[in-house]
Amino acid sequence: MDFDFSKHKEAYIAEAKAHVKTLNYALVELEKNPDDKKLFHKVFRATHTLKSLSGTMGYEQSMSLCHAIEDILDAIRYEQLTLALCADLLFKSFDQLSLNLKYISTDLDELDSSDLIKQLHHLLANHKKPDAKSPHIQMQLETDAVEKIQSIEVKIEELDILMNLAEEFLVNKMKLESIREQIEHPDLVPVIESLSRLITDLQYHIMQVRLVPIAFVFNRFIRMTRDLAKNQNKEVNLQMEGAEIEFDRSLIDEIAESIAHLIRNAIDHGIETPDVRLKMNKPAQGTIWLNVQRTKEAAKIEISDDGAGINLEALKKLASTHNLLKPGFSSTDVLNTIFTGISTAESVTEISGRGLGLTIVKLKIESIGGSIQVNSTPGKGTTFLIEIPLSLAIIKTLFVNVGDETYAVPTEFVERLLMVETKDIKGVMKEESIIFEQEDIPLIRLSSLFHQKPFPLDKQPIVIIHNGRERLALAVDELLATKEVIIKQLNRSIKDNKFFSGATLVGSGRMILILDVAYLFQLRKKNESSLGGIINAV
Amino acid sequence: MKKILIVDDSTFMRNVLKDILLAKNSDAELIAELEFFEANGIVTARQQIKAVSPDAILLDIVMHESETEGVEFLREIQGFFDTSKVIIISSIGQIEILDECNKLGVKFYIQKPFEHSKIIEAVNHIIK
Numbered sequence: 020m021d022f023d024f025s026k027h028k029e030a031y032i033a034e035a036k037a038h039v040k041t042l043n044y045a046l047v048e049l050e051k052n053p054d055d056k057k058l059f060h061k062v063f064r065a066t067h068t069l070k071s072l073s074g075t076m077g078y079e080q081s082m083s084l085c086h087a088i089e090d091i092l093d094a095i096r097y098e099q100l101t102l103a104l105c106a107d108l109l110f111k112s113f114d115q116l117s118l119n120l121k122y123i124s125t126d127l128d129e130l131d132s133s134d135l136i137k138q139l140h141h142l143l144a145n146h147k148k149p150d151a152k153s154p155h156i157q158m159q160l161e162t163d164a165v166e167k168i169q170s171i172e173v174k175i176e177e178l179d180i181l182m183n184l185a186e187e188f189l190v191n192k193m194k195l196e197s198i199r200e201q202i203e204h205p206d207l208v209p210v211i212e213s214l215s216r217l218i219t220d221l222q223y224h225i226m227q228v229r230l231v232p233i234a235f236v237f238n239r240f241i242r243m244t245r246d247l248a249k250n251q252n253k254e255v256n257l258q259m260e261g262a263e264i265e266f267d268r269s270l271i272d273e274i275a276e277s278i279a280h281l282i283r284n285a286i287d288h289g290i291e292t293p294d295v296r297l298k299m300n301k302p303a304q305g306t307i308w309l310n311v312q313r314t315k316e317a318a319k320i321e322i323s324d325d326g327a328g329i330n331l332e333a334l335k336k337l338a339s340t341h342n343l344l345k346p347g348f349s350s351t352d353v354l355n356t357i358f359t360g361i362s363t364a365e366s367v368t369e370i371s372g373r374g375l376g377l378t379i380v381k382l383k384i385e386s387i388g389g390s391i392q393v394n395s396t397p398g399k400g401t402t403f404l405i406e407i408p409l410s411l412a413i414i415k416t417l418f419v420n421v422g423d424e425t426y427a428v429p430t431e432f433v434e435r436l437l438m439v440e441t442k443d444i445k446g447v448m449k450e451e452s453i454i455f456e457q458e459d460i461p462l463i464r465l466s467s468l469f470h471q472k473p474f475p476l477d478k479q480p481i482v483i484i485h486n487g488r489e490r491l492a493l494a495v496d497e498l499l500a501t502k503e504v505i506i507k508q509l510n511r512s513i514k515d516n517k518f519f520s521g522a523t524l525v526g527s528g529r530m531i532l533i534l535d536v537a538y539l540f541q542l543r544k545k546n547e548s549s550l551g552g553i554i555n556a557v
Numbered sequence: 558m559k560k561i562l563i564v565d566d567s568t569f570m571r572n573v574l575k576d577i578l579l580a581k582n583s584d585a586e587l588i589a590e591l592e593f594f595e596a597n598g599i600v601t602a603r604q605q606i607k608a609v610s611p612d613a614i615l616l617d618i619v620m621h622e623s624e625t626e627g628v629e630f631l632r633e634i635q636g637f638f639d640t641s642k643v644i645i646i647s648s649i650g651q652i653e654i655l656d657e658c659n660k661l662g663v664k665f666y667i668q669k670p671f672e673h674s675k676i677i678e679a680v681n682h683i684i685k
Binding site: 024027030031033034064067068071072074075 | 567568569570572573576619648669670671
């Protein structure tokens with residue numbers, strides 16, 4: 020070939036990777052349903068296409084390997100070989116193809132596949148039965164052709180750049196808005212409003228672009244489950260639901276490893292071997308369920324198995340020796356010690372293997388603002404529930420000054436802004452309140468809550484917030500503007516972060532914390548209930 | 558300017574074909590300048606044909622989930638497009654499929670791996 024295709028290398032690698040992915044998951048499915056013609060076609064087509072692509076690029080090893088795979092597939096199609104006989108070698112070949120792509124992408128040569136090809140040919144030669152079916156090409160009229168979705172692959176780095184640009188846009192827009200407040204020009208207003216709308220749209224759509232179905236990472240779990248189960252002589256079926264639900268690409272990257280770890284755990288320590296299971300009147304094949312749900316605010320991912328469950332007694336003993344259980348502990352508390360990394364070298368119970376991995380999983384999930392819970396019934400199974408708040412929100416907030424800090428209050432909860440004379444604030448210390456619309460509304464001074472120096476004012480700016488049922492009055496030092504912001508997640512495991520539902524970046528590079536209104540209401544309730552005997556000063 | 562529509566589900570392949578057609582090579586030259594249109598599937602291909610009325614089509618007969626999708630598409634477009642202007646892209650050993658395409662009016666096919674001169678020759682013939 021007298022052509023230089025090297026500039027197409029990246030496109031080749033991207034497409035080839037996708038085909039290898041297809042090969043892996045389709046063959047796993049085909050093993051379970053060997054008569055599924057559609058699946059078979061999928062495997063065949065992916066191999067064939069990959070062969071073409073590789074040939075065009077001049078990647079001889081990959082091309083020859085695909086050719087050998089095709090020959091095996093042909094033999095299976097015409098019933099000269101069974102899939103069961105070939106599966107392992109085929110998977111080995113797929114792995115080799117993956118490896119070749121890795122090498123190619125780092126400008127190395129493909130691996131020498133001649134050995135593997137020899138093995139494939141050997142398989143063909145030694146096990147071929149005389150033609151069970153005559154090799155005529157079957158022209159099946161597939162009337163339900165699946166239409167492809169128009170889509171392209173985009174580099175994550177590019178998307179990150181777009182996201183950052185969009186944020187810069189927003190910040191500059193905010194600056195422009197504050198300048199507009201100083202310069203009164205009739206033409207300026209509609210232009211800025213238009214600009215605002217466009218930027219909001221842009222941000223929304225950029226975030227949409229980053230959305231990817233979680234199946235993107237889940238698909239590799241299928242192959243992982245098969246291999247692990249096989250290694251341990253266990254039969255495990257991975258059931259996935261909700262894999263088509265889309266999430267921001269970065270979120271999926273963050274949690275993929277954690278979910279993989281939980282699945283590995285379920286296979287290693289949860290699912291029992293078939294004979295043990297049968298003795299317990301369980302089906303020989305164990306099941307792991309991966310269930311994904313999504314609300315506007317959060318992603319819920321459930322990983323459960325029907326295996327042996329966690330040995331509560333052994334765990335309790337272990338936790339006690341490490342002084343992890345406080346008096347009056349519940350079984351939930353015992354279960355939660357599984358995240359603390361306790362494991363004993365000498366212990367050979369099921370929990371010893373769970374060791375440090377779960378601690379890391381918990382830390383990871385909390386670092387992106389999420390939470391993880393565990394539930395288990397000995398003998399029946401274990402369930403992990405991961406909940407992650409979604410960072411796709413742009414919300415309108417009210418900026419307020421409190422001491423040296425600026426905070427943001429989501430305007431969704433803001434009912435009214437008031438100026439109240441200091442003398443109209445009733446009560447003392449933590450029991451202050453104001454009268455608004457003939458109602459006694461409890462007052463919280465944000466300066467004392469956030470350890471800022473209180474600012475003596477004659478007229479106190481107040482933000483009345485509501486949660487749909489009750490109201491609270493927040494005393495601040497200064498009311499600033501309302502701004503639309505992108506919420507960034509906070510690490511919720513840090514104690515002081517409980518007051519905040521997120522943070523946002525402003526033009527100067529500062530991080531402004533966003534108040535968690537729900538938590539403020541909770542706090543007030545707690546304070547009220549614990550202040551039984553205090554007398555109000557008159 | 559002559560309009561050519563490339564129908565292939567692989568972005569890689571479409572780019573390769575464009576490259577081949579645009580390359581300046583001494584052994585064969587296009588007799589007219591080409592304007593490229595692309596489709597990555599049957600649905601888009603249909604739309605493009607109706608919207609653009611290409612002077613030639615390069616159709617990957619090996620694409621998609623079923624072996625017959627490309628052939629069925631040919632059968633369909635017979636109604637509104639001159640199939641003698643279609644060049645089939647195929648792999649070696651698809652004799653029956655090529656036969657079917659021939660019956661549907663197709664006169665040219667190119668096989669992977671591609672030979673530059675053959676592709677140019679076929680395109681030249683059609684856009685004459």
